[in-house]
Amino acid sequence: MAEEKSQASSSKMLTLKASDGVLFEVELNIAKEMKTVQAYIDDCEDIETIPIPNVLGKHLAIVIEYIKKTNEEYDAEFEKQWNMDDLQLLLLAANYLNISGLQECLCKAIAKRIENKSPEYVRKVFNIENDHSPEEEAKLRKEYKWAFEGVDKD
Amino acid sequence: MACEEDEDRLSSLTDDILHQILSLTPTKDAVKTGVLSKRWYGLWRSCINIYFTNINLEDESSILNFNLFLSQIYYVHHFEYILFNRFYIDIQYSADPNDIISHSIPSLSQWIKYAAGARVKFLHLLLNYVHGNLHHLNSSPHLPSGVLRCKTLIVLKLRWFLVKSFPFTDKVDFPELKTLHLEDINFKTHSLFMLFLAGCPVLEDLKVANVFFLEDKTDEDDQVSASLNLSNLIRADITNCCFRFPIKTLFNLEFLRIQLSPQMYTPDDFPTFHKLTHLVINNISDLVLQMLHHCPKLQNLELYQKTQSESWDNREQGSWVVPKSAPKCLSSYLRRCTIRDFALQDLHQDIMLARYILNNAGLLQTMTIWSDKEKHEIEIELSSCPRASATCQISVS
Numbered sequence: 001m002a003e004e005k006s007q008a009s010s011s012k013m014l015t016l017k018a019s020d021g022v023l024f025e026v027e028l029n030i031a032k033e034m035k036t037v038q039a040y041i042d043d044c045e046d047i048e049t050i051p052i053p054n055v056l057g058k059h060l061a062i063v064i065e066y067i068k069k070t071n072e073e074y075d076a077e078f079e080k081q082w083n084m085d086d087l088q089l090l091l092l093a094a095n096y097l098n099i100s101g102l103q104e105c106l107c108k109a110i111a112k113r114i115e116n117k118s119p120e121y122v123r124k125v126f127n128i129e130n131d132h133s134p135e136e137e138a139k140l141r142k143e144y145k146w147a148f149e150g151v152d153k154d
Numbered sequence: 155m156a157c158e159e160d161e162d163r164l165s166s167l168t169d170d171i172l173h174q175i176l177s178l179t180p181t182k183d184a185v186k187t188g189v190l191s192k193r194w195y196g197l198w199r200s201c202i203n204i205y206f207t208n209i210n211l212e213d214e215s216s217i218l219n220f221n222l223f224l225s226q227i228y229y230v231h232h233f234e235y236i237l238f239n240r241f242y243i244d245i246q247y248s249a250d251p252n253d254i255i256s257h258s259i260p261s262l263s264q265w266i267k268y269a270a271g272a273r274v275k276f277l278h279l280l281l282n283y284v285h286g287n288l289h290h291l292n293s294s295p296h297l298p299s300g301v302l303r304c305k306t307l308i309v310l311k312l313r314w315f316l317v318k319s320f321p322f323t324d325k326v327d328f329p330e331l332k333t334l335h336l337e338d339i340n341f342k343t344h345s346l347f348m349l350f351l352a353g354c355p356v357l358e359d360l361k362v363a364n365v366f367f368l369e370d371k372t373d374e375d376d377q378v379s380a381s382l383n384l385s386n387l388i389r390a391d392i393t394n395c396c397f398r399f400p401i402k403t404l405f406n407l408e409f410l411r412i413q414l415s416p417q418m419y420t421p422d423d424f425p426t427f428h429k430l431t432h433l434v435i436n437n438i439s440d441l442v443l444q445m446l447h448h449c450p451k452l453q454n455l456e457l458y459q460k461t462q463s464e465s466w467d468n469r470e471q472g473s474w475v476v477p478k479s480a481p482k483c484l485s486s487y488l489r490r491c492t493i494r495d496f497a498l499q500d501l502h503q504d505i506m507l508a509r510y511i512l513n514n515a516g517l518l519q520t521m522t523i524w525s526d527k528e529k530h531e532i533e534i535e536l537s538s539c540p541r542a543s544a545t546c547q548i549s550v551s
Binding site for chain 2: 104107108110111122123129130131140143144147148
């Protein structure tokens with residue numbers, strides 16, 4: 001939006017427009033953490049509003065807050081707050097916006113949630129349809145028998 | 155927006171993202187994803203990492219089953235030329251030590267040699283032995299020689315090993331190692347331990363807990379100790395090592411946790427810690443105030459008495475001696491002070507120490523006391539004490 005011409009470039013503001021129309025005014029150095037946005041700026045120098053067609057306003061807000069606050073402590077608490085649905089949408093957003101730190105944080109969070117769980121549980125949580133034939137599945141379970149022993153109660 | 159609650163979103167992520175998730179997942183769980191659906195059948199094969207946690211091996215047969223799985227993963231890993239960054243193994247044994255040494259260690263050793271060749275960067279080899287009252291350090295396995303061949307390591311964590319010599323080479327050489335954690339390690343000589351540290355020139359983070367020596371210290375050991383250079387070290391955590399660590403070499407630290415027994419250390423051992431802002435001392439004695447004189451920029455001080463084994467050093471009963479001069483950090487830098495196990499051995503001395511700090515710490519923001527005894531009396535004594543910092547908050551729990 002308004003360019004404060006007399007100030008250093010790090011406090012220049014930019015507007016991001018989420019897929020549902022919500023607008024976010026962010027500092028340039030925050031926006032640059034999103035490599036996708038950086039590329040946009042490189043291509044069109046005097047752009048004021050950048051459309052983010054794949055990300056809902058609610059998730060873009062979370063992403064921006066993450067960029068501002070990220071550190072070890074914040075990351076550890078960050079991933080606990082979201083349900084599986086949000087985690088996945090945030091991961092898609094981080095991937096689209098090309099923010100490697102956030103992407104790694106969310107991948108770790110999802111990895112933690114499938115740790116020590118049975119395949120049935122993982123299928124249920126992620127709504128994965130099992131299209132293996134019973135023979136195929138049995139073969140894999142037998143081949144790597146050790147992996148299928150002892151899991152958390154669902 | 156249409157409700158997308160029931161969509162299989164995870165599977166709609168690209169293969170690259172799923173690989174990233176699987177490479178952060180414990181090996182066991184990553185392999186299991188093969189049965190989720192056809193899409194997932196082969197995904198794990200190209201990104202499988204060595205990441206084993208919460209493994210319990212109770213007898214020979216469980217060790218052999220685990221070895222079989224390890225060799226299966228080896229073939230996948232080898233076949234797919236997977237890049238090798240992380241090698242994390244955390245195993246608890248309650249099997250017979252002979253079985254551990256003859257069946258489990260060789261299998262792990264082979265993997266470590268392979269990891270060394272594949273330029274692994276992060277290696278955690280954490281073993282543990284749980285079997286009644288048997289003193290487990292006596293049966294610890296030899297450190298696999300492959301570990302010393304992993305020259306590309308940035309992080310190395312080891313637990314429950316015996317180091318008798320450095321095979322194949324005379325020295326340890328980890329030119330890029332930044333983090334080293336050693337726990338439950340038995341070194342044959344003091345020199346071996348010093349040489350291990352000397353082989354890590356860019357080390358920034360050191361943790362040493364439960365390190366013992368088979369042989370007594372010699373003069374030669376003292377020489378090696380005196381020439382040790384750890385000037386890049388930023389964090390050090392040294393507990394339960396029954397020997398005098400050459401603290402003089404730690405002068406660049408920002409964080410230090412140390413067990414300061416008066417039997418082992420004297421103020422002559424302390425350098426000036428120019429950058430130390432956070433200090434945690436296990437053991438309350440006269441050495442605490444002496445140490446403070448050597449930490450001009452200290453902001454955060456923590457004291458506690460109990461150790462991991464819930465035991466504590468016996469303290470000399472004595473009377474409080476008012477120090478001649480207040481340590482500089484008290485007046486100009488100290489912001490937080492935490493004292494745990496307060497009044498564990500000597501209520502009066504601990505109160506005198508706390509009062510002394512309150513009297514002199516001009517910038518102190520919080521004084522936190524943790525105690526199992528006499529909370530009421532402690533509260534009265536401390537809140538009535540004149541404070542150098544008007545904004546200081548005291549809490550007793």
